[in-house]
Amino acid sequence: MIKILFICHGSNVIVxxxxxxxxxxxxxxxxxxxxTNFEKQAKRWALTKKNNHIVNVYSYTENLGLNCKVFEQMxxxxxxxxxxxRRGITHTYDIVEGPMADDTIWNYVDDFARGLIxxxxxxxxxxxxxxxxxxxxxxxxSFKMSFISKEL
Numbered sequence: 610m611i612k613i614l615f616i617c618h619g620s621n622v623i624v625x626x627x628x629x630x631x632x633x634x635x636x637x638x639x640x641x642x643x644x645t646n647f648e649k650q651a652k653r654w655a656l657t658k659k660n661n662h663i664v665n666v667y668s669y670t671e672n673l674g675l676n677c678k679v680f681e682q683m684x685x686x687x688x689x690x691x692x693x694x695r696r697g698i699t700h701t702y703d704i705v706e707g708p709m710a711d712d713t714i715w716n717y718v719d720d721f722a723r724g725l726i727x728x729x730x731x732x733x734x735x736x737x738x739x740x741x742x743x744x745x746x747x748x749x750x751s752f753k754m755s756f757i758s759k760e761l
Contacts, residue, residue: 612671616644616744616754619654621661625756629747638705639694641745644669650709650741669754680707683735685728692722703748709741 618624627642636643645651648664655662678700680687691710694700695718710718714735721731746754 611673614646614669614671614744615757616646616667616669617648617651618642618644618665618667619651619656619658620663620665621655621658623663624665627667627746627754635695635697636745637691637694637710637743638702638707638745639699639747641705641747643743643745645709645742645744647740647742666757667754668757675703676701677704677706678702680705683708688718688721688728688731691718695719695722704744704746706744707742709743711738711741714738 618627629641631640644667645654651664652662655664678690680690687707690700690705695710695715717726717731717734720726721728726734
């Protein structure tokens with residue numbers, strides 16, 4: 610069954626037509642257009658921007674023909690994927706969805722990647738964090754979303 614999702618993107622500008630960002634810092638799931646289904650999280654993203662604070666809302670119709678990877682929760686597979694993506698190692702997914710390594714969690718991911726803490730220590734440090742969500746659209750053909758509104 611095809612789903613229609615409502616997703617948000619926190620920014621300082623209205624983004625009517627999302628673009629894939631292919632430069633700058635490496636992100637959790639690679640370069641792309643990042644959204645979330647948690648409005649509160651999109652507001653946090655928007656508030657980190659200078660000047661304006663805008664939450665762009667989109668409807669996205671799921672495309673079953675895309676190569677998608679979904680991490681239901683943080684796991685060893687998720688951790689290894691984030692470490693690889695943050696190191697600039699590419700993958701072939703069109704869309705990746707799952708928990709976010711926010712600034713606090715990223716520090717632990719970085720410590721793990723550099724061998725400063727063990728995998729066991731990583732899981733102990735992150736187990737009481739609030740839930741997060743991100744979905745990244747990585748290729749032009751995955752963009753079948755409609756701009757609905759802005760708020761904040």
